């Protein structure tokens with residue numbers, strides 16, 4: 001049965017994406033919002049959850065102190081200590097999934113794609129695919145089948161290199177910003193009577209100034225627009241930023257996609273010159289628009305919680321990652337069936 005799991009996963013994914021499009025989600029025609037404020041039905045939301053195995057045993061043989069007997073225990077071969085929600089250690093297996101839903105409509109969630117992520121060391125598992133890569137693959141698979149997607153939201157497991165590949169496909173990618181990224185010079189804009197020193201700091205372009213007591217201050221530049229241009233093989237996003245100035249504001253276009261120049265190798269470090277999507281974000285974090293997209297992520301907690309509480313002792317009754325994924329696929333079919341039965345129905349209005 002489990003030999004057919006990859007085909008079952010792919011067939012399920014294709015059917016789920018069709019179901020979503022049939023409900024008007026990920027549509028290329030219906031009202032869709034804009035790049036900065038996409039309609040929720042056009043935003044795919046990814047998350048990883050750790051599912052617990054039937055038992056927490058980690059030792060195959062245990063010694064009974066009273067009887068002196070050696071007892072054999074069943075151990076989940078794929079379970080391990082995983083980090084969930086950024087800081088919580090849970091013993092189990094990781095499953096990554098993407099979903100989409102309507103705003104303010106109960107039971108409207110459609111799970112679009114799912115797969116297991118494997119985190120063992122490369123020596124133990126040469127074909128491992130950790131959470132960020134798994135999520136990237138799932139997002140690409142969805143974009144291949146649903147060109148109407150406007151934005152993808154994920155957690156901090158996605159760094160600049162992951163985001164850059166989806167940005168190039170012409171969507172907005174939002175994740176919270178990693179801490180501890182140092183400001184980096186972008187450009188010195190020289191005009192007739194003034195010079196402005198622009199840096200990338202906290203995920204956006206900022207003007208660098210030095211205060212009277214020698215402190216460096218990065219002032220965020222207002223982003224007026226997020227224009228997108230179509231290239232031959234990829235899409236290019238820019239920030240139209242306004243640099244406030246005593247001589248009147250200057251408007252500059254700053255790329256927020258990974259440019260050809262960014263990818264060229266620095267002769268000193270032998271690494272790409274600029275990981276732009278790590279430093280400059282299409283929708284800067286800690287803005288109203290960013291917080292709105294971040295708020296969409298709460299929905300995955302609800303899915304994860306339903307999954308846990310649907311099973312006895314919040315454990316999936318399967319040893320091994322393939323078995324857990326099989327159960328998850330069935331769960332997703334159930335969730336999607338509820339959405340199909342609910343969203344197709346007229347909205348019930350409160351009476352009285």
Ligand SMILES: [Zn+2]
Nearest residue numbers: 191194245247
């Ligand atoms: Zn100026």
